Amino acid sequence: MPTLTIDGKTYEFEPGDKVLQFCLDHGVEVPHFCYHPALSVPANCRQCLVKAGTPMMDRETREPVLDDDGNPKINYFPKLMPSCALDATEGMVVHTQQDSEEVAEAQADNLEIMLVNHPLDCPICDQAGQCPLQIQAYKYGPEGSRFEFEKVHKPKRIQLGPNVVLDAERCINCTRCTRFTAEVTETHQLTIINRGDKNHPMTAPGETFDDAYSMCTTDICPVGALTEDYFRFKARVWEMSKTPSVSDFGGKGINVDLWVRNNEVLRITPRENLEVNEYWMPDAARLVYSTYNENRASGPMVAGRPTDWDAAFDAAADALRQSGAVLVFGSAFGTVEDNYLLGKLAAAVGAETPRYIARHDEGSGDGWLISDDPAPNTQGVERLGFSAVDAAMIGAQVEAADTVVVFQDDPVAAGVLDAAALEGKTVILFPTHTTNETLPLADVVLPVAMSVETIGTFVNEDGRAQMLRPAKMIRTANRSLMMSMGVGQGRPDRVGTPFDRWHDESKKVDCQPGWASIPAIAERLGRPMHYKTPRAVMAEAAEGHAALAGATHEAMGLLGVALETEAEPA
Amino acid sequence: MADTLLTGESKAGDWRSYERVILPPVKDLHQIDVYEQNGGYSALKAVVRDGKFDPKGLTDEVKASGLRGRGGAGFSTGLKWSFMPPVDPEKPRYLACNGDESEPGTFKDRQIFEYNPHLMIEGIALACYAMTIKTCYLYIRGEYWEYVDHVQKAVNDAYAKGYLGKNILGTDFSTDLVVQAGAGAYICGEETSLLNSVEGKRAYPRIKPPFPAQKGLWSMPTTINNVETLADVPLIVNRGASWFAGIGSEKHPGPVLYGISGHVNRPGVYEYPTGMKITDLLEVAGGARGGKKIKAVIPGGSSTPPLRWETAVDCTMDAETLREAGSSMGTAGLAFLDETVDMVSWTRRIAHFYHHESCGQCTPCRDGTGWMEKLLARIDSGEGYTRDLDLLLDLCDQMEGRTVCALADAAAWPVRWGIKRFRDEFEAKCKATSFQGADLATAGDGASGTPALVDGDKTLTPGGTP
């Protein structure tokens, strides 16, 4: 393999590698703004300049010319080179700012000029704290500015579209946003207008930036120029904790970071996973953030009255014990772990394998990250051997049952059941929201944790098993959740950010993950389920189902694992 | 050869009896039949129909003529043509003729559009033949809208007579010429920016590599040449490479259109050999207005560094001599500035132009040009400090050679060399820098030995505004 030398250290590279990406991949930091691995390379910010050269070749022998010490003589390019656009070549020698005073100075010069017309709104800028300009100016910038004039002023609040707001003064004209609409979504909705120090991105006159992925531009914007309308001025980034997890928005299994303050999800951003969503996510998948905070079903109920968890579990167990036939609904919104335990519970009470309400709607998605399936774990339940509810048969099946268990779903809203069908049946419901239309018909209500509050597995529509991590706390202290959040057995207020108020009970939902509530019922039925953690549940499920082979939490890690076997048609 | 080219000796030979070939004194030459009556399209016929040269032969002939681009960079035209990759029947190839002419002080291509458009059209057809190109875009500065119509008419006539289009002159060589009006910015004349503009995109220059010969219009092999450059090609074919090479300066030969402006009695476009003495060109243009003394010359458009008259009197107009003198031939658009000119105001005006025309793509140019203009405006209004001069020189360092295209260099040169060569005038307009080293930059050729703590009773902080 060919080699190149960066700051005196030699590396092997693949032909075609660009120097900047190569540096970043090998832990050599080079400041940059306009370069993004998923976009074309315009080399316009000029921040990533390095000094580079190639070995001097003897014209006749085609061998490198050596100096007195026997080292190849290097022909340096006459100018500093933008490393983002520089092809690595055999024997190339690169000096970054770590190694070269000249490069460090050039980078500082560039930052000085970049800040000349920059408003330095940091105290009120949503990007502050995670701003590449702020960070790089701090690390590589000059000590002061020699600019003594009024800055160029530009519009401070342009509503580009329903979800994205532009502060044109903060824009450094890196064109990442315009390249995104030109190259990734190909909607071409943004372009740079005006010239020189007056230019900024804009839509065509009369057009709206309503690209279904418009907020991706706020992720890649290296400054606080583009912000999400829903999140503007809501929180400083350092006030929030950021948890890597998986979105429950649809069947794609989009990898996300969940930003939480005081037990509320305030923001969702995509997390890089080249196998799934690369760097992107649709706007719709972010705007569900409020569903984790609002209208949550909180606190168990029996016969329409709030009660405590023990009483509710007792009531559920009693109903199941006394019932003749039991019909169990699993859920494509629930985790594999929860559904697996639900299947065991069904078997324990002599019920059939749970059914689930399929949501797949051919053509409703966009063929990219908005799936035709609004449920995140259809593959997971299929792989457990659950079959979809058959509209033609479900009436008779309900008819025949005395007790109906509905886990994390809403058959009434889904049009699968109605009040008449459930007349005289005992309904045990595990709802997430008070808006659940089956809720008024439920006898025992056991609120269930959502994807942002639990540990578990979703299998996306492409057969990739990915792990959820809890980002916000629920009211019941649970050792597994605590451990997973890094709290251990210590005090919860020691984790998160110094600004979090973990003790604020009002923001904690009184719900339980299925892997806590289902065993509690099983225990009461004399069929205890001995699992220390959801990890053990998943390990057993993966062991017992060929279609889930290999889907252990260890294997999933942060990026998930592709499952080899197809789901067996149940 | 003398050690220095700055001899003041003309390389233009017997220029007083020079007979114009690009803009010959023929009435209505823009009309195709008049052009034909005067030998027009004979070069095309000789090459395309009669086989005087095959494509490579024509390229070699142009190389041998020593023709260097007239668009500003002065690169060998034949060499540029030879950079086109071998013909791949799967891949279209393009020629772009650059008629965006927007550099202040440059107004020569418009003369060709107006008086001899067929010479350029014939040159385009020949260049297409030499490089096996089937489509040329002729990009005419948008503000020249009258010439767009005028040239389009000439193009239509050339099509009608079979000099353009399918099966030119009955041969199997075909090429199309598309006239396109420019998008209205100086930057559209930068060659890669022009390509984006032709593609219908925002005229942002592209990074090189890849060079246009590899990836130009729509990512296909493309050559870009200036209008005047291409207009020279039929002349080379008709009269031979050695005729061309024998005109004017040895290393930068040929006839050239000098655009003369400024404080002269008869500003205008004058065709003469390269290598003319600047003093002879002053004479050609009728001498200095009002008998004043000339103090500076901008030899080749506003981006070329100004020369003090003491230097300019020894200069001839060719790339080598002007480089040695510390400037460049550029577009051969000379501006003569007389003693009434305030070099600070002049430099400020030039800086304003580049600030206004920066496309804004890259940081040093986008925000550096504006900063420069602000500093110069402050000095010009008598509010500047001597340390501002050092800051300006520092800014030139921060901009030159660090951008996507050469506009940032074009903006920095007049400032750098204006200050270097006319520092006395700049300093005269500056307030004394409050104390030595007030500038954050180390005072190389800078801080002008001013006493500490002057400037009234204001409190002074290093590097800050009092």
Ligand SMILES: Cc1cc2nc3c(=O)[nH]c(=O)nc-3n(C[C@H](O)[C@H](O)[C@H](O)COP(=O)(O)O)c2cc1C
């Ligand atoms: C900012 C900028 C503006 C330019 N404008 C023009 C122009 O208006 N006309 C032109 O012929 N060349 C212009 N050029 C030079 C072109 O990039 C290019 O070198 C030239 O068209 C090549 O033609 P030539 O080889 O025949 O000279 C400009 C260059 C720069 C950097």
Ligand code: SF4
């Ligand atoms: S974009 Fe960054 S540097 Fe600019 S105001 Fe915001 S935080 Fe500060």
Ligand code: SF4
């Ligand atoms: S808005 Fe942001 S992403 Fe777009 S060009 Fe400006 S700095 Fe770059």
Ligand code: SF4
């Ligand atoms: S140097 Fe100036 S004109 Fe050229 S690309 Fe950069 S910003 Fe645009």
Ligand code: FES
């Ligand atoms: S990252 Fe290389 S120039 Fe912007």
